[in-house]
Amino acid sequence: MNSDKSKQFIAFLVVPSFVLLAAVVFYPFFYNLLLAFGNMNLTKIRDWQFIGLRQFIKIFTEPSQPDFYAVFGKTIIWTVVNVSFHVFLGVFLALLLNQKIRGKSIYRTLLILPWAIPQYIVALTWRGMFNYEYGSINAILTRYLSLPAVEWLRSPTEAFLACVITNVWLGFPFMMVVALGALQSIPHELYEAAEIDGASSWHKLKTITIPLIKPVMIPAITLGIVWTFNNLNIVWLVSNGGEPSDNTHILVSFVYKAAFNYYSFSYAAALSLVIFLLLFVFSMVFMRQSKATEPA
Numbered sequence: 001m002n003s004d005k006s007k008q009f010i011a012f013l014v015v016p017s018f019v020l021l022a023a024v025v026f027y028p029f030f031y032n033l034l035l036a037f038g039n040m041n042l043t044k045i046r047d048w049q050f051i052g053l054r055q056f057i058k059i060f061t062e063p064s065q066p067d068f069y070a071v072f073g074k075t076i077i078w079t080v081v082n083v084s085f086h087v088f089l090g091v092f093l094a095l096l097l098n099q100k101i102r103g104k105s106i107y108r109t110l111l112i113l114p115w116a117i118p119q120y121i122v123a124l125t126w127r128g129m130f131n132y133e134y135g136s137i138n139a140i141l142t143r144y145l146s147l148p149a150v151e152w153l154r155s156p157t158e159a160f161l162a163c164v165i166t167n168v169w170l171g172f173p174f175m176m177v178v179a180l181g182a183l184q185s186i187p188h189e190l191y192e193a194a195e196i197d198g199a200s201s202w203h204k205l206k207t208i209t210i211p212l213i214k215p216v217m218i219p220a221i222t223l224g225i226v227w228t229f230n231n232l233n234i235v236w237l238v239s240n241g242g243e244p245s246d247n248t249h250i251l252v253s254f255v256y257k258a259a260f261n262y263y264s265f266s267y268a269a270a271l272s273l274v275i276f277l278l279l280f281v282f283s284m285v286f287m288r289q290s291k292a293t294e295p296a
Contacts, residue, residue, distance in 0.1 A: 035269035042263035055270035090175025115173035123237035126166040156247035182213035
């Protein structure tokens with residue numbers, strides 16, 4: 001009797017969570033799935049029709065502005081460059097913070113700050129810093145380095161680079177925190193034994209540190225890739241919606257523009273489903289090939 005009451009009580013506690021999950025996750029996902037096979041736009045919000053795979057065919061075969069393959073290639077570059085810097089800077093700073101240094105807690109707090117600040121504040125702040133006339137970046141280049149001012153937000157390459165710099169600054173603290181936690185879990189006796197054997201610092205890093213933090217870092221890198229691939233805020237706010245001339249778009253920012261600037265809701269839904277499938281397949285393959293859950 002008590003067992004039945006206990007099960008009912010557990011169900012009573014769990015059901016609200018499932019209802020909330022269905023409301024904020026399942027319903028939007030399946031509604032997006034339904035839209036992806038339709039032709040909803042601003043003129044067909046109420047009377048849109050099912051058109052099968054036509055939106056997906058349009059994505060991959062019909063030229064658009066910007067072109068899917070060009071944007072996809074730029075998204076790959078965006079993701080690889082950002083995550084590479086996130087991991088390198090994060091692990092490097094974690095290795096420094098793992099040493100016995102004065103003021104470690106102060107440094108750690110300061111380095112975590114970029115991650116703690118809301119993204120839209122970071123994006124708008126950096127956008128102001130990249131301003132050609134009064135931005136602090138150009139002020140440093142011209143006054144202290146005797147270099148010409150750069151039109152950061154007026155040409156495609158510089159605007160894309162400005163977005164990358166902003167996102168690198170924003171993203172490295174996450175990798176640093178994860179790497180630092182992994183480093184602090186490594187038994188110090190392993191390093192002592194390696195020192196007795198005459199191992200160099202590089203040898204200890206290669207044979208002890210990297211293998212032992214890998215099971216923690218691989219899932220973090222996977223998360224970082226997914227987050228960076230889908231990072232709308234930085235690209236949209238720093239480049240002012242993919243400017244100049246839609247040349248700084250990544251896939252997710254073009255989805256936003258297709259939906260809320262062009263009002264092609266079904267096209268945007270189909271493209272977002274393509275992004276989901278790309279990331280889902282990549283995550284499964286990457287986690288399996290990297291053997292993230294296997295011990296070193």
